[in-house]
Amino acid sequence: MALPAHNVLILSAGRRVELVQAFQTELQARFPGAKVFATDLNPEMSAACQVADRAFQAPHVTDLDYHDFLLDLCRREGVGLVAPTIDTELLGLAQNRERFAAHGVALVISDEGLVSACRDKRVSSALFEEVGVDVPHIFDRDALEFPCFVKPYDGSRSVGAVLLPTAENLTATMLDDPKMMFLEYIDQTHKEYTVDAYYDRVGAMKCMVPRERLEVRDGEVNKGATRKHHVYDYLKDRLLKVKGARGCLTVQLFTKADGSRYAALEINPRFGGGFPLTYAAGANYPGWLIDEYLLGKEVENFDGWEADLLMLRYDAKVLVRGQA
Structure with a gap:
């Protein structure tokens, strides 16, 4: 049975x-x-x-x-x-x-087309531009400006990403690597955000929670806070319907503190490492997935999550007894 x-x-x-x-x-x-x-x-x-x-x-x-x-x-x-x-x-x-x-x-x-676009940061930049979200400038290899940032177009968690302050920091290996893309350097006057967006079974966004990345360790947020301010206002209509989106998508972007500039870097069509903060703030993505896919319920629009909730992560342990 x-x-x-x-x-x-x-x-x-x-x-x-x-x-x-x-x-x-x-x-x-x-x-x-x-x-x-x-x-x-x-x-x-x-x-x-x-x-x-x-x-x-x-x-x-x-x-x-x-x-x-x-x-x-x-x-x-x-x-x-x-x-x-x-x-x-x-x-x-x-x-x-x-x-x-x-x-x-x-x-x-998410649909195969969107996943493929998200895996290639050159294509995801075009996707952002289609929905009206600004992105960092991507330099041609023969027209680099310094400082700039180099990273693999299919990288993850900042692996392989390097800041090039001057032309002297550029190596032939970087230039010859077809996977490397060269981006405008986003300086320290910008703040970094990860946005958790929930899309239902038909691709409609039902919730969006921006998280300010206050401290990052090994590519994952270590200290963060939920924010419902200009980042939320800037993205809520632009990301309302991303073709092929389903479940939790995380969007990474930088912005000036006054909202005068936005620069989106990438979309990851999965749960991000900092999602527990979004969940703690009241955005119940796990529960909504169960409601949709196991109970056949509709998910309502939700913006009642808690803003300015601070998360301070720490190392914890899981003990397993009887291990040889």
């Missing part, structure tokens, strides 16, 4: 303990006894996998049998909702969304 498909699966869970816990809280409120599972390459060393109701070792996201593994797992364990968390798995999931749906499994992933 098949299990009821009310369980939730968090992919590549890693350190995302608070995301797993949020889904556990919201799932239990709607389906008492349902479980939140997690996958990881090494679940024994993943804190989030330890707090999940059960964890499974997954193959690498680039393995040919990765999606077969996931589908078999979902069918076997009664999973009805799957939430990805890392950039490298998004395109393959988008390509397999209908396949999973045919088996009653909802992959919360």
Whole structure:
């Protein structure tokens, strides 16, 4: 007898303990006894996998049998909702969304076209411009201006990103690397924001929470605060409908304190590392996903989240006994 498909699966869970816990809280409120599972390459060393109701070792996201593994797992364990968390798995999931749906499994992933655009920061810059959001200037390699910023067009979490103060800092390796793009340097007079936007099943934005990134560690926000001011006003209509959007999208941008300049860098069609602040502020994205995909409910527009809520992160531990 098949299990009821009310369980939730968090992919590549890693350190995302608070995301797993949020889904556990919201799932239990709607389906008492349902479980939140997690996958990881090494679940024994993943804190989030330890707090999940059960964890499974997954193959690498680039393995040919990765999606077969996931589908078999979902069918076997009664999973009805799957939430990805890392950039490298998004395109393959988008390509397999209908396949999973045919088996009653909802992959919360944007359309393939949008995911592809988000993976290439050159294309995502054009996407921003289409909806009227300003972006940093992208320099031609033979017409660089300094200082400038160099980064891989398909990079993630600031890996490979380098500030070039002068032409002397530029190397031949950077110039010869076809993946490197050269951007206008956004100086310290700008503030950095990550915006969590929620899009329903038909691509309509229902909520948007800007988070000021006050301190960043290893590419992830360590101190942040929710803001409902000029950034919210600037983006709320421009991002109202992003073609192919579904679930949680995170937008990164810089802005002058007075709102005189905005420069959007990238879109990530997944939960961001700082999402727990958005959830704490009252924007219940995990609960809305369960409502939409497991209960068939409509999600209403929501702007009643708490502004100026400060998050100060710290290192915590998960103890696992009996490990050799």
